[in-house]
Amino acid sequence: xxxxxxxxxxxxxxxxxxxxxxxxxxxxxxxxxxxxxxxxxxxxxxxxxxxxxxxxxxxxxxxxxxxxxxxxxxxxxxxxxxxxxxxxxxxxxxxxxxxxxxxxxxxxxxxxxxxxxxxxxxxxxxxxxxxxxxxxxxxxxxxxxxxxxxxxxxxxxxxxxxxxxxxxxxxxxxxxxxxxxxxxxxxxxxxxxxxxxxxxxxxxxxxxxxxxxxxxxxxxxxxxxxxxxxxxxxxxxxxxxxxxxxxxxxxxxxxxxxxxxxxxxxxxxxxxxxxxxxxxxxxxxxxxxxxxxxxxxxxxxxxxxxxxxxxxxxxxxxxxxxxxxxxxxxxxxxxxxxxxxxxxxxxxxxxxxxxxxxxxxxx
Amino acid sequence: xxxxxxxxxxxxxxxxxxxxxxxxxxxxxxxxxxxxxxxxxxxxxxxxxxxxxxxxxxxxxxxxxxxxxxxxxxxxxxxxxxxxxxxxxxxxxxxxxxxxxxxxxxxxxxxxxxxxxxxxxxxxxxxxxxxxxxxxxxxxxxxxxxxxxxxxxxxxxxxxxxxxxxxxxxxxxxxxxxxxxxxxxxxxxxxxxxxxxxxxxxxxxxxxxxxxxxxxxxxxxxxxxxxxxxxxxxxxxxxxxxxxxxxxxxxxxxxxxxxxxxxxxxxxxxxxx
Numbered sequence: 001x002x003x004x005x006x007x008x009x010x011x012x013x014x015x016x017x018x019x020x021x022x023x024x025x026x027x028x029x030x031x032x033x034x035x036x037x038x039x040x041x042x043x044x045x046x047x048x049x050x051x052x053x054x055x056x057x058x059x060x061x062x063x064x065x066x067x068x069x070x071x072x073x074x075x076x077x078x079x080x081x082x083x084x085x086x087x088x089x090x091x092x093x094x095x096x097x098x099x100x101x102x103x104x105x106x107x108x109x110x111x112x113x114x115x116x117x118x119x120x121x122x123x124x125x126x127x128x129x130x131x132x133x134x135x136x137x138x139x140x141x142x143x144x145x146x147x148x149x150x151x152x153x154x155x156x157x158x159x160x161x162x163x164x165x166x167x168x169x170x171x172x173x174x175x176x177x178x179x180x181x182x183x184x185x186x187x188x189x190x191x192x193x194x195x196x197x198x199x200x201x202x203x204x205x206x207x208x209x210x211x212x213x214x215x216x217x218x219x220x221x222x223x224x225x226x227x228x229x230x231x232x233x234x235x236x237x238x239x240x241x242x243x244x245x246x247x248x249x250x251x252x253x254x255x256x257x258x259x260x261x262x263x264x265x266x267x268x269x270x271x272x273x274x275x276x277x278x279x280x281x282x283x284x285x286x287x288x289x290x291x292x293x294x295x296x297x298x299x300x301x302x303x304x305x306x307x308x309x310x311x312x313x314x315x316x317x318x319x320x321x322x323x324x325x326x327x328x329x330x331x332x333x334x335x336x337x338x339x340x341x342x343x344x345x346x347x348x349x350x351x352x353x354x355x356x357x358x359x360x361x362x363x
Numbered sequence: 364x365x366x367x368x369x370x371x372x373x374x375x376x377x378x379x380x381x382x383x384x385x386x387x388x389x390x391x392x393x394x395x396x397x398x399x400x401x402x403x404x405x406x407x408x409x410x411x412x413x414x415x416x417x418x419x420x421x422x423x424x425x426x427x428x429x430x431x432x433x434x435x436x437x438x439x440x441x442x443x444x445x446x447x448x449x450x451x452x453x454x455x456x457x458x459x460x461x462x463x464x465x466x467x468x469x470x471x472x473x474x475x476x477x478x479x480x481x482x483x484x485x486x487x488x489x490x491x492x493x494x495x496x497x498x499x500x501x502x503x504x505x506x507x508x509x510x511x512x513x514x515x516x517x518x519x520x521x522x523x524x525x526x527x528x529x530x531x532x533x534x535x536x537x538x539x540x541x542x543x544x545x546x547x548x549x550x551x552x553x554x555x556x557x558x559x560x561x562x563x564x565x566x567x568x569x570x571x572x573x574x575x576x577x578x579x580x581x582x583x584x585x586x587x588x589x590x591x592x593x594x595x596x597x598x599x600x601x602x603x604x605x606x607x608x609x610x611x612x613x614x615x616x617x618x619x620x621x622x623x624x625x626x627x628x629x630x631x632x633x634x635x636x
Contacts, residue, residue, distance in 0.1 A: 019538050020485075020486060020489070020490050020492075020500075020536070020537045020538045021489070021490060021537075023490070023492060023496070024490060024491035024492045024493075024496075025491075027492065027493075027496050028493070053537075053538025053540075054500060054503070054504060054535055054536065054538055055486070055490070055492070055496075055500050055538060056538075057503070058496065058499050058500040058503050059496070061499070061503065062496070062499055086569070086570075090503055090506065094502075094506065094511065095499065095502060095503075099479055099498050099502060099514055099515070100477075100479070100514055100515030101515075102477065102515075331519060332474045332518070332519045333474050334474055334475065
C-alpha cells in the first residue's frame with residue numbers, strides 16, 4: 001500500500017493480494033493515513049488489487065464505513081465489480097454498535113447469585129437425601145431386588161483396585177504420626193506413649209479420614225463422571241422412560257458398595273498404619289512386642305468400631321455426593337468435568353464436617 | 364491467456380489451468396487392519412459442490428478426515444490445490460490444513476468462547492491483525508451465514524442449525540475457499556436444513572467456494588450437489604460417481620438406485636424378477 005498527497009486529496013494505493021496473512025500492516029497503514037488526514041478527501045486506488053479474501057473485503061469495507069466530514073470522505077476507485085458487490089453487501093449501520101462483550105456481573109450480584117445457588121443446592125440435596133434414604137430402606141426390605149451384580153462390580157473397581165493406594169497412604173500416615181510425636185515425646189522420656197497416640201489416632205480418626213479422602217478423589221469423582229456422562233448421553237432419560245427410578249438403578253448400588261468398601265479399606269489402612277508406626281518406634285528402641293502390649297492397653301474395641309462406623313458414613317456421603325453431582329450434570333463439554341471436580345471438593349468438605357460431628361458426639 | 368474473474372476478486376487463469384481443489388489418488392484407508400476403502404480416486408474441481416455419500420459405516424466421515432489430514436491413509440495420495448497433504452510434515456502440513464475450512468457435525472465450537480470469539484479464533488491464532496479488525500471480519504462472516512444476531516451468545520445456547528452456521532463462519536475465517544462439511548443437515552428440521560443448503564449454495568455462487576460435503580440426507584444431496592461419489596462398505600470402493608439425478612435414474616448399480624430411491628431391502632427383493 002502507498003499513500004500520496006495531491007493538491008486536495010490523499011491517494012491510497014491498494015495492490016497485490018490482501019489476505020488474512022498479509023492484511024495487518026496494510027490495514028494499519030491505511031487507517032493511519034486516514035487518521036493523519038482528517039480533513040482531506042481520501043481516494044483509494046484499487047486498480048492493482050489482484051485478490052481479496054474475507055479479511056481483504058473487511059478492510060475495504062472498514063475504509064468506506066469510516067465516519068468522516070463531508071469534504072473528507074473516502075472514495076474507492078477502480079475496484080473490481082465483483083469485489084465491489086461483496087463490499088456493498090454489508091451495511092455500515094449493522095456495525096455501528098461495538099460487538100457485545102461478555103456479561104459483567106457486579107460483586108454484590110455475584111454474591112447474591114452464589115447464595116441463591118447454594119440455597120437451591122441445599123433444597124436439592126435434601127430431596128436427594130430423602131430419595132437415597134428411601135432407596136436404602138427399600139434395599140433392606142427387598143434384598144433380592146437389589147442389583148447385587150452391579151454392587152460387586154462397583155465394589156471391585158472402587159475397593160479392590162484402591163487397595164494399593166490405601167495401603168501406601170495408610171502406611172505413610174502411621175510413619176509420619178509416630179515420627180512427629182516421637183521426636184517430641186523423646187524429649188520428655190515418654191516415647192512409649194507414642195504407641196497410644198498412633199493407635200488412637202489411626203483407629204479413631206486417620207484410618208477412616210485418609211481412606212475417605214482417597215476414596216473421594218478416586219471414586220467420588222468417578223461416580224460423578226460416570227453418571228454425568230450417562231446424563232449427557234440421555235441414558236438417564238432412557239432409564240426413566242422405562243419406568244425405572246435412576247436413584248434405585250444407578251445410585252443405590254453405589255451407595256451399598258461404598259458403605260461396604262470404605263470400612264474394609266479403613267481396616268487395611270488401620271493395620272498398615274499401625275505397622276508403619278511400629279517400624280518407626282523400633283528406631284526409638286521400642287520393640288514390636290513392647291509396641292503390641294502398649295497398643296492393647298491403649299485402644300479398645302470401641303475405638304475400632306467408631307472408626308469403622310465413621311468409614312461407613314463417609315462412604316455413604318461420598319457416594320451420595322458423587323451420584324448427586326452426576327445426576328445434576330449440565331450440558332456441554334465442560335459439564336462432566338465440573339461435576340467430577342465439584343464431587344471431590346464437596347465430598348472432602350463434608351467428610352471433615354461429619355468427622356467434626358462425630359468428634360463432638362463421642363467426646 | 365484466457366482470464367476469468369474470480370468471485371473473490373482475483374483475476375486468475377481459467378479453472379482448467381489450475382489444479383483441482385482436491386485430488387485423491389489410489390487411496391486406501393481404514394483403522395488398524397480393517398480396510399474401509401481401497402484404490403479410490405476422484406477429483407473435486409474448483410467451485411464444485413461434491414457430496415460423499417453412502418450407507419452407515421461406509422467410511423464417509425473417515426474419508427473426509429483423511430482428506431483434511433486428521434488421519435493418515437494406508438496407501439495412496441491426497442493433493443490439496445496440487446500439494447500432497449499425505450507427504451507434508453510439520454508446519455508445511457499445518458499450512459496445508461489451514462487452506463481447508465472444516466465444519467464438524469455438531470459445529471465443534473469452543474464452549475468457553477462466545478460465538479464471535481469462536482469465529483475470531485483462527486484470526487487470533489494466525490494473524491497479526493488488531494482486535495478491531497478481527498472483530499469486524501468475524502462480524503461480517505457471521506452476517507454472511509445469517510448469524511449476526513448471535514455474536515454474544517455462548518455455544519451452549521445455540522440450536523443445532525445455529526452451531527453449524529457458526530462453524531461454517533469459523534471455517535471461512537482464514538480465507539479458506541475449500542470447505543469440508545461433515546453431515547451438515549444431520550439432526551436439523553427440514554426448514555433449518557433447507558436454509559443451510561441455501562447458505563452453502565450462496566457461498567458457492569457469490570464467493571466461488573468449493574465444498575466437499577459428507578451426508579446421506581437425500582433432499583440436501585439433490586439440492587446442492589454438482590457431483591456425488593458413493594462409497595460401499597462391502598466392496599470397499601467407490602461404486603458410483605456423477606450427478607445425483609443421473610445416478611438416481613440411470614445408474615446400472617442396483618445399490619445406487621436403492622440408495623437414491625430410499626428403498627428397503629425387502630422392497631428391493633420384491634422388485635427382483
